[in-house]
Amino acid sequence: MSDPVEVKTLIIDEQEVSALRGQTILEVARENDIDIPTLCHLEGLSDVGACRLCLVEIKGSNKLLPACVATVYEGMEVRTNTERLKKHRRMILEMLFAERNHICAVCVSNGHCELQAMGQEQGLTHIRLPYRNPKLTLDASHERFTADHNRCILCMRCVRVCAEIEGAHVWDVMGRGINSVVITDLNDEWGKSTCTRCGKCVQVCPTGALFDKSKIGSDHPKYPDFLPNLKMMREAQ
Amino acid sequence: MSKLKLATVWLDGCSGCHMSFLDMDERLLELAELVDVVYSPVVDAKEFPDEVDIALVEGAVASVDDEKKIKKVRAHSKMLIAMGDCAVAGNVPSMRNPFGPQPILDRAYIENASLQQQIPCVVVPKLLKVVRPIHEYVKVDVFLPGCPPSADTFHTALTALLTGGPLDISELTRFGA
Numbered sequence: 001m002s003d004p005v006e007v008k009t010l011i012i013d014e015q016e017v018s019a020l021r022g023q024t025i026l027e028v029a030r031e032n033d034i035d036i037p038t039l040c041h042l043e044g045l046s047d048v049g050a051c052r053l054c055l056v057e058i059k060g061s062n063k064l065l066p067a068c069v070a071t072v073y074e075g076m077e078v079r080t081n082t083e084r085l086k087k088h089r090r091m092i093l094e095m096l097f098a099e100r101n102h103i104c105a106v107c108v109s110n111g112h113c114e115l116q117a118m119g120q121e122q123g124l125t126h127i128r129l130p131y132r133n134p135k136l137t138l139d140a141s142h143e144r145f146t147a148d149h150n151r152c153i154l155c156m157r158c159v160r161v162c163a164e165i166e167g168a169h170v171w172d173v174m175g176r177g178i179n180s181v182v183i184t185d186l187n188d189e190w191g192k193s194t195c196t197r198c199g200k201c202v203q204v205c206p207t208g209a210l211f212d213k214s215k216i217g218s219d220h221p222k223y224p225d226f227l228p229n230l231k232m233m234r235e236a237q
Numbered sequence: 238m239s240k241l242k243l244a245t246v247w248l249d250g251c252s253g254c255h256m257s258f259l260d261m262d263e264r265l266l267e268l269a270e271l272v273d274v275v276y277s278p279v280v281d282a283k284e285f286p287d288e289v290d291i292a293l294v295e296g297a298v299a300s301v302d303d304e305k306k307i308k309k310v311r312a313h314s315k316m317l318i319a320m321g322d323c324a325v326a327g328n329v330p331s332m333r334n335p336f337g338p339q340p341i342l343d344r345a346y347i348e349n350a351s352l353q354q355q356i357p358c359v360v361v362p363k364l365l366k367v368v369r370p371i372h373e374y375v376k377v378d379v380f381l382p383g384c385p386p387s388a389d390t391f392h393t394a395l396t397a398l399l400t401g402g403p404l405d406i407s408e409l410t411r412f413g414a
Binding site for chain 1: 319322325326327328329331332334335336367369370372373377380381382384406407411412413
């Protein structure tokens with residue numbers, strides 16, 4: 001039986017808020033200026049709960065829920081910034097930094113990187129875990145763009161924007177767990193893939209993993225803001 | 238009040254952190270009122286002193302010599318500060334980690350050498366298999382990320398540490414800053 005009540009009231013960080021049925025905790029929090037940190041979420045794309053940074057506590061549940069995909073219900077009590085959550089968020093970020101070879105100083109995205117900024121925002125001054133130093137590839141076969149897997153955090157934004165917005169679905173994920181990597185087509189070289197050269201994946205990539213070859217040094221700000229506008233224009237048609 | 242003893246140490250880094258430290262310019266005079274620099278690449282002391290109050294360490298641990306040095310520095314320092322991204326996170330020196338030291342040695346001493354192609358085996362310390370940040374070897378009290386941390390970062394952080402004032406590192410600097 002479907003829920004007939006359209007409006008839900010809930011509490012986020014001791015603040016009473018109202019929401020529409022089906023809205024996510026993240027949507028409602030942001031509408032009410034309550035900050036929940038995210039990395040894989042991007043306005044204009046579907047949500048996948050990949051980065052786990054947006055985990056929140058729900059009263060009456062031992063499980064932490066990703067705010068980007070968890071929907072609201074009547075009487076829900078959410079906490080977004082407890083000591084426990086802060087601890088987990090720092091650990092998640094440290095795992096992201098330790099998992100691959102993130103060398104900010106030599107990255108095209110230095111100063112424009114969402115991972116780097118999030119590290120600073122969450123008060124990271126060093127990584128307590130040992131670095132894994134994996135041997136990863138760099139694909140420079142495309143005439144315009146490069147994919148450096150050393151800097152990828154597997155947020156899947158490229159996969160989603162390519163499939164959902166560009167409609168090409170060139171990007172996908174290969175492997176499981178820590179061995180996952182984003183690939184073009186069936187793990188073909190990017191330059192030989194069915195890529196449409198639109199560059200949306202580069203603009204939405206939060207780190208320097210996907211970058212434009214014409215950029216040098218750390219002069220590579222990304223502009224993912226086109227997404228909500230593009231979506232709005234399409235819906236208006 | 239007697240002056241605190243300050244040491245600065247240079248492991249596997251480019252010396253950029255030391256340059257940035259010197260970039261404090263006239264503020265170094267203020268600092269000299271509070272500390273004596275007892276050991277540093279910029280002063281003429283050969284041995285690390287027995288008792289140091291604050292040790293600033295630049296660079297990652299990349300060789301057997303670095304490992305020996307960092308342990309000695311820790312044993313004789315009250316406060317150890319990891320200065321810059323190499324000391325804090327491995328940074329550029331650690332970029333060889335996925336490949337190991339041999340390809341680096343081959344590149345430097347064989348492929349790129351026009352004369353006397355040979356990998357040094359005496360005097361030059363042996364490279365460790367993996368380059369690591371210093372906190373993977375010893376306890377670090379303060380982390381100052383940045384490549385390099387700016388002169389302002391050094392000034393603000395050292396002033397806070399010397400006077401016991403509040404210090405929020407993340408407000409000052411970040412990885413790659």
